[in-house]
Amino acid sequence: MDAVLQELKHIIQACDRAITAEDFDTLMTYYADDATLVVKPGMHVTGRAQIRRAFVAIAEYFKHSMVVTQGEMKVVESGDTALVLMQTMLQTKGDDGQPVTTERRATYVFRKASAGQWLCVIDNSYGTDLIDAV
Amino acid sequence: MDAVLQELKHIIQACDRAITAEDFDTLMTYYADDATLVVKPGMHVTGRAQIRRAFVAIAEYFKHSMVVTQGEMKVVESGDTALVLMQTMLQTKGDDGQPVTTERRATYVFRKASAGQWLCVIDNSYGTDLIDAV
Numbered sequence: 001m002d003a004v005l006q007e008l009k010h011i012i013q014a015c016d017r018a019i020t021a022e023d024f025d026t027l028m029t030y031y032a033d034d035a036t037l038v039v040k041p042g043m044h045v046t047g048r049a050q051i052r053r054a055f056v057a058i059a060e061y062f063k064h065s066m067v068v069t070q071g072e073m074k075v076v077e078s079g080d081t082a083l084v085l086m087q088t089m090l091q092t093k094g095d096d097g098q099p100v101t102t103e104r105r106a107t108y109v110f111r112k113a114s115a116g117q118w119l120c121v122i123d124n125s126y127g128t129d130l131i132d133a134v
Numbered sequence: 135m136d137a138v139l140q141e142l143k144h145i146i147q148a149c150d151r152a153i154t155a156e157d158f159d160t161l162m163t164y165y166a167d168d169a170t171l172v173v174k175p176g177m178h179v180t181g182r183a184q185i186r187r188a189f190v191a192i193a194e195y196f197k198h199s200m201v202v203t204q205g206e207m208k209v210v211e212s213g214d215t216a217l218v219l220m221q222t223m224l225q226t227k228g229d230d231g232q233p234v235t236t237e238r239r240a241t242y243v244f245r246k247a248s249a250g251q252w253l254c255v256i257d258n259s260y261g262t263d264l265i266d267a268v
Binding site: 032034035036038044046071072073074076077078079081083085086087105106107109111121122124127128130131132133 | 166168169170172178180205206207208210211212213215217219220221239240241243245255256258261262264265266267
């Protein structure tokens with residue numbers, strides 16, 4: 001299998017584990033300084049500090065019950081830029097305490113930093129569903 | 135409306151006109167040297183010369199009947215990188231000579247070159263449908 005795909009898969013798995021563990025310091029090491037996160041359709045935040053705050057708020061919103069796992073993944077590369085298309089499963093607890101699983105088809109853009117590490121520059125877990133947002 | 139969104143919208147409209155007119159020299163001025171085009175799921179080509187050849191082959195495949203137009207568009211920016219999520223309508227002629235319209239939900243990655251011009255680095259008109267490709 002493609003080396004870049006494998007490398008990015010490991011990075012995204014590490015991010016998912018960090019989100020699930022609410023280890024936001026580790027999570028932030030995978031984002032570029034000026035990265036942008038789509039918090040929800042119509043709401044974007046830019047910069048590590050803002051992204052970290054958004055993840056803290058998301059964890060609180062889901063009452064610390066969020067578990068993120070991956071499904072199928074494809075990568076399109078161009079030099080030091082990679083577009084990731086990915087199935088993401090978001091498991092949370094509903095108001096009745098029962099688990100609720102949401103599947104998203106995410107789009108992530110990664111850039112290879114000068115040190116050779118891939119960093120997330122655009123994190124849009126809503127993928128092309130964003131087109132329908134008002 | 136957002137300035138970068140307007141700028142990218144005009145660039146993509148110019149690309150669509152160039153594809154429809156089969157003016158591939160003009161089209162190539164909007165792609166980075168090392169850009170990657172998803173020709174179809176599972177088939178990517180990298181570099182201007184390869185992308186140009188793919189567009190020539192696509193035009194022949196559709197018997198020079200292809201008309202490309204845009205629908206809704208959203209942009210997520212991070213510094214000199216922009217992710218475009220976009221409805222793309224592809225009108226071609228079927229075997230019976232009748233027009234066939236295909237709607238795609240595309241994902242494009244643009245980078246701002248040092249001269250300040252936005253160039254397409256990843257052209258994936260299949261969007262997250264690529265996840266389902268074998």
